[in-house]
Amino acid sequence: MKEKDNDSSKKSSLMTRRTFLKGGALTTAALSTGVLGAEVGEAHLALEDYPSALKRATVTLKVNGLRHRLEVEPRTTLLEVLREELQLTGTKKGCDRGQCGSCTVLLNGRPVYSCLSLAIEAVGKEILTIEGISDGETLHPVQRAFVQEMGLQCGFCSPGQILATVALLGKNPSPSEAQIRQALAGNLCRCGAYPMIFKSVQTAARLR
Template structure:
């Protein structure tokens, strides 16, 4: 990464430039190939050649740790942390419920703090430690919050659940689970359209009152 010296950053300077470059590449590769190759191969060749070049220009290196696993990646700067987790690392437990930071389904922990992974770029998390729902259990042993969600039926369709659980764990760690009212306020960033709120609060209260380490 080209800290302090933007000019040597390997990333391409922008869309219009990319588009012009791509048009040029596509046309030139087509022109050279067209005279002696059947149509489908021309297309495939143009596409592949182009993609490789484009990829080299458009991606930047990224190192981060997810659920204790270190990753060395190459990503487009515009890739959000959420899309990186779901589409590239196949950690689909983190959910996309709105993509605008308005529902909390994408909640993960970054260096222990809960955030909405849809509103941060993956490259901004260089060197950080990410924990997702897949990293919460200890092997086959569920995290106490996961156990409590099952016991209190803190979900219905299950789609907001990973975000609720990540948020619930943080809610206790932050010291925001002191009363039912406080839990409801500090869980309000996680929408459950099925409306399992009462049960989620019961699960959090049980874990909080049980005094287990979260």
């Protein structure tokens, strides 16, 4: 009799734990997949039950002088919006974790890693990408300098290097080599074209 009681209480405790785990797993799955207001098994979560951080927001971003109205999740990065929503693929996705600088764009003139910037953080700011620096068919002086000095090999890092240079020359028109190295320290070049890149920056300073 005693044994039976133990079995029954063990069973009931297992059931309770199972029910709990099932509910928890369903809730986690619903939250992680962003299925808002979905009915999943026994767990029904209404839209208002979800953290507001999971809902989509409508934002207006000013990119290269043009305003774009977009619907984004609060977690969407600026890089994702530029490449996947606006097809501005000149901004490159390298590491996607703030280590290479290939995704560099200018926000109000300052270089930022767009893979680490949320799209909603860019609201109200001037976003400049590599597509926005030339004047129609006429290249920007920094672009011309990179072409003239062959400041690239594969070219994957070039948009980031060029925008970092535009930002540098915007605040320091005639930087020393040490200042150039420091300003471009966050932009890695897997091809190791650094000597030509630094020379391009010096030439760009003269062209401007």
